[in-house]
Each structure stands twice: as C-alpha cells, then as structure tokens.
Amino acid sequence: MKILVAKFQLESNEHVPMKTDLEHTALSFGRAALDHMQLGNVFDAPDIELIPVLCADAACSGVMKKNAFLYLENRILDTIKEHIHDLDGIYFHLHGASEIEDLGSGEHHLVAEVRKIVGPYLPVAVSCDPHGNLCKSYVENCTILRSYRESPHTDIAETVQFVASNLIELIRNRRHITPVYQKLPLILGGEQSVSTDEPIASFNKWLNEAEKDERILSISWHVGYLRHDTECAGCGIVVVPNDNKYRSYAEELCQKASTAIWNRRKEFHYTGLTMNPNEALQAALQFSDKPVFITDSGDNVTSGAMGANTFILHQFLTVSNLNKKVLFAAIHCPETCHMLMNKNVNDKVHISLGMGIDELTKKAELDVTILHKGRQEGTKMYGEEGDYGPLITVSVDYLPIDIAITDNNHSFVEKHQIDACGVDWDDYDIIVVKQGYIHPEEKEKGKLCIMSLTNGATPQDTRLINFKRIMRPMYPIDEI
Ligand SMILES: [Zn+2]
Numbered sequence: 184m185k186i187l188v189a190k191f192q193l194e195s196n197e198h199v200p201m202k203t204d205l206e207h208t209a210l211s212f213g214r215a216a217l218d219h220m221q222l223g224n225v226f227d228a229p230d231i232e233l234i235p236v237l238c239a240d241a242a243c244s245g246v247m248k249k250n251a252f253l254y255l256e257n258r259i260l261d262t263i264k265e266h267i268h269d270l271d272g273i274y275f276h277l278h279g280a281s282e283i284e285d286l287g288s289g290e291h292h293l294v295a296e297v298r299k300i301v302g303p304y305l306p307v308a309v310s311c312d313p314h315g316n317l318c319k320s321y322v323e324n325c326t327i328l329r330s331y332r333e334s335p336h337t338d339i340a341e342t343v344q345f346v347a348s349n350l351i352e353l354i355r356n357r358r359h360i361t362p363v364y365q366k367l368p369l370i371l372g373g374e375q376s377v378s379t380d381e382p383i384a385s386f387n388k389w390l391n392e393a394e395k396d397e398r399i400l401s402i403s404w405h406v407g408y409l410r411h412d413t414e415c416a417g418c419g420i421v422v423v424p425n426d427n428k429y430r431s432y433a434e435e436l437c438q439k440a441s442t443a444i445w446n447r448r449k450e451f452h453y454t455g456l457t458m459n460p461n462e463a464l465q466a467a468l469q470f471s472d473k474p475v476f477i478t479d480s481g482d483n484v485t486s487g488a489m490g491a492n493t494f495i496l497h498q499f500l501t502v503s504n505l506n507k508k509v510l511f512a513a514i515h516c517p518e519t520c521h522m523l524m525n526k527n528v529n530d531k532v533h534i535s536l537g538m539g540i541d542e543l544t545k546k547a548e549l550d551v552t553i554l555h556k557g558r559q560e561g562t563k564m565y566g567e568e569g570d571y572g573p574l575i576t577v578s579v580d581y582l583p584i585d586i587a588i589t590d591n592n593h594s595f596v597e598k599h600q601i602d603a604c605g606v607d608w609d610d611y612d613i614i615v616v617k618q619g620y621i622h623p624e625e626k627e628k629g630k631l632c633i634m635s636l637t638n639g640a641t642p643q644d645t646r647l648i649n650f651k652r653i654m655r656p657m658y659p660i661d662e663i
Contacts, residue, residue, distance in 0.1 A: 184271040184354050187234040189259050190220050191275070193241040193289065194314065195282035196487025197411035198640040200540065201245045202284070205254065207591070208241040209569060212258075219569075220276055221340040225347040234270075236262045243487035243592070246411065249284040256293050263300050271354045272306040273297065274347055279315010279330075280408035288415060291321040298324050304359065308350035310343045312336065313406045314373055316415035322364035326353065328421050329401040332387050333378045335596075335622050349400055358426040360400065363433045365441045367418040369448050369658050372645055373486060374619040374634065376406045377454035382447040389443065393436060398429035402436060404444065409648060410487050410641065416653045418444065448658055453643065454620050456633050463635035464498050468507060472630040473612040476621050481639030482543070483619040488640040490515040490592040490617040491544050493537040495635065496584075500547060505583060507612035512595040512604060513574070513587035520590040523575040528553050534577070536588065543639055551577035554585060555605025559593050576604045585611075596622035619643065 193203060201207075211219060216238035226233055239255045241247065263270065281289035290311075297307060308327040313334060322328055327349055331342045353360070376383055386404065393402050400423040407417050420440045424433035457480075458466060467475040482492040491514065499509055519534050526532055530553050537546035559571035571593040578585050587595070587604040595601065595616055601608045608614060608628065616625065619641065621632040636643055646660055656663045 184230060185232045185234060185266060185269050186226065186272045186274055186350065186354070187236060187263060187266060187270055188217070188220065188274045189236040190216065190238040190240070191255060191281070191289065191293070192239070192278045193247055193281035194243040194278055194312070194408060194487050195246045195280060195411050196243065196640050197246050197282060199245045199487060199489050201489065203241050203244040203247040203251065205251045207244055208239050208251070211238045212236070221343045222347055223340065223344050225344045225351070228351070231351065234262060234266055243485055245487070246282045246284055247289065249286060252283040252286065252289050256289070256296065259293065260296055260300060263297060267300065270301070270305065272308065272350050273301070274350050275307070275309045276343055277309050277311050277315070279311045279317065279405070280410075282411040282413065287413065288316060288321070290315065291318060291415070294321055294324045306350055306353050308346050310346035313404060314408045315405060316407050316413055316417070317364060317366070317405055317419045317421065318415045319364050322362050322421055325362060326360050327400060327423050328362050328403070329423065330403040330405055332390065332403070334373060334376060334383070334406070335620070337623065345401070360424060361427055361430065362421050362423045363430065363437045365420045365437045366654070367420070367441055367445060368654060368656055368663060369418045369445065370409055370416055370645055370653065370660065371406055371418060371451055372409060372619070372643060373406065374453050374480065374643055375451040377620050380454040382450045386443065390440070393440070398425055398432050399423070399436065400425045402440065404440070409645060412650050412652045414652050414654065416650070417657060420444070453634060456631070457636055457643070458633055460495070460498065460635045460637050463633045464502070466633055467613045467631070468502065470631050474608060474629055475613045476625050476629040476632040477613060477615045478618040478621055478632070478634045479615060479637050479639070480619045480634045480643050481637035481641055482617050483641040484592040484594045484617045485596065486619060486641045488592065488617065490589075491538045491540075492637070492639050493545055493547050494543050494637055495615050496536070496547055496586070497545065499584060500582070508583040508610060509585070509613045509615065510606060510608070510611045511584070511586040511615045512601055513589045513617070515589050515592045517590040520573055520575055520588045523553060523577070523588065524556070524573055526553055528556060531580070532577075536586070550580040552580060554578050557603045557605055559589060559600065560603055574603055576606060592617070594618065597624050598628070
C-alpha cells in the first residue's frame, strides 16, 4: 500500500506583530521530513510504501503569509496528484490552530483541497494538537481525527502512532467512516485545561475507557485556540466510529461526552499558583528555598507570543538590594542577539535589551559581561530536533541577574535548554520563563512555581479578549 505523509505545525497568535513566513518555519522535504514525525516503526512493513512530502514546523507564531502557506499546500497537493492512481491513504500531522492571511484556517483549507482531488472516500487520517479549532466540514473531511490527550503534550508520539496504525488497519480492511463532531459553547485557555488537573484528568480517563469499545475507533476532546478571532473558536468533541454502521452510537457517545464537559464548565481553573505581577515578584523574593519559577504568562511563547517582553526584567531591575540570583530564559531580541554574536565570551558590552515596540518590550539599558555563546538545540517534548538559532547568555554587571538572549521565540521548557545557556540551574534562586503553565521538568525542579498574570499577547483572562467572530453565546464570555 502507498501512504502519503506530511506534517504542518503552526499556532497563530494574531496579537503578535510578526507575520509568519517560510524563514520562520523549520522545513524538511522527502525522507528527511520523516525524522521529525515521531512515527516510530508503525509504517515498517514490507507492503507499505511511504511518500513523505514535507515537514513544515512554524511552532507558535503569528498569522502566516498566504504565499508561504500556499507554497507548502501546493507541494502536498501536487504530490497527491502525481500519485493519485496508486495512493491508498494519507496521513497528516497537523496542529489545528493555524491562521493564514485571507484564507482562515490552513488545516481546514488543506483538507478541503485534498478532498477536491481524492474525492470523499480515500482514507485521510489526522493526528493533531488539542489546541486546534475545528468545524464540521473539516472534521467530516477527515476519516480519522484524534488529538493528544495530555496538556502539556507528553503523548505526541503515542498519538501519532495510534492514528498511523489505525490508518494502516483501515486500508487493510476498508470501511467507510465519517467522524462525528460536536461543538461546545465553551472557550478555554490552555492554562485552564491542564490534563494532570481536574476536570480534564478524570475526563481523559473516561475517554480512554470509551475508546476501548469496538464500535469506536477514537474519541477525543479539543480545547480549541483563542489567540485569533475565528468562527471556529471553542471546545469540541470528535468521535470516530469504527464503521459508519456504528455512527448513531458515535453520535450518542459524542453527546454524552459534550454533556459531561459542559456540566463541569465552572470547574476549569488555572493550574498552580497564579498572582498579579507585583505579588508574584514579592512571593519569589521572600521564598526561602530555591529555585522559584516565575512564568511570564502574558508573553507565553508556547501559545504564540513573541517572548520579547522585558516587563518582568524591569520589575527586577527596580528591586533595591536584590539579593537573589535570577535567570531569564529567555528574552527574544534579535538586534541585541546578533550584535552579541560578534563579541567574545567575557567581553564587557553595553546593550539596549528589548524590541522597544511598546511599553511591555521597553528597552533596558544594561552593562553586561558575556557568559556563554551557544545554540538552541530543540525541545524533545514537542518532538523538535535540530538547531533553533543562537543563544547568548549575559550577566548584568553589579547585579545578580543573568539573561539568555535569542533571536526568535523558541520555548525553554526542558533542563537541557537551560544547560545550553551555559549555566547551572542549581545556581539560581529565581528563574523566569516565557510560559503559561509551567512545563513538567521545570515543575518538578521548582520548589515554588508562580504564574505571573502579566499583560501581553497571551493574556489569561478570556473575558478580556475582544472577540468579534466567535459563536455566541459562549461561556464564560456570556453567562450561560
Ligand atoms: Zn497545544
């Protein structure tokens, strides 16, 4: 059997000024793309031939330029046309939260274009992030659609391989399958739906049980994404029947799952400790053990923010007699990063750190010494491999503050990324990271983790976001 595979990842935050282009996208083509797909050995069978097209990973970023997206989409569509006469199925690893200039959702557009070529019956299987937005036609254009269960996403490889092996099974035993979708009038931020916390933890257990039923191929919960205004925003449930003869059972199950979530809508809450920025600063300064992690939740790069805000840095710079050792991992400032790349370790330099676009990215004038020059070598958690650009760590003269500076908004969610800054995290009392909820390795390390409710492109209070196009009424924006 011949299976075409491709991966496209983008979470589009429309509140960042940058438009995503191909140079912001980690690209690989053909067999090299397979190295980034976490497929394991599911496709290793003598009768399976893969047609890998591309892996395009723009992670969390702004709205994508139309021409950049159409280039990627056309590569996929052209390869489908080339192999149309002997193609048995298509496997996509998509995110679900892309937004393309003039097109809307890239994923919805891609799958609709694929159906125009292959017709309604060829199996198209999609594994995806739960933070994607769905609509009925997108779901029904897929044959299998299943999201990761866990947030933070510790089960990407498992989900990818689950979907891929079900696609193989379906090609071996062809049935007609149309997934069932139900949208909920509920909009949630990622920070309110951590899967180790309730109500998601017990709901996920329920989904795992429901998925054991032979009439069901998969059932998944989709949190949705609220960083761009779209009619597709909001939570949803997708149930894939094992055969369309079980579709009425799938509809019943979908209704049951939707009701279960809806009845617990008031229980969604921020996971962990949240404080306004001043309280967060004081709590971190007064804490006697170490390290304390502070997450700059308004500038959360894992939700598409630029990671360029200097607000918390300015908070620390105004603390008199700062006697805690502080690390910022990291601050995104291309100009400063590139200037420092031409200097040597131990050089003393004056920097104006911050993009200076607005009050939140206000420049900080600092005399620093260069501690370390390194590279960002990817985050295993998101299945990223490779080099994500330069990383310069500086130490602020006469203050116990070290700052890692990058030229992009790659997230620092794992210990090896802090190691790449050329520092030892055990040396710090306080580590400031650009996340919302704290990621697992840092959570385990932190004696105290505080989500600072800062302003920025990823504000945490859903009710403050100025939506115009979403379905109404929608909880908690409307009291229903
Ligand atoms: Zn996600």
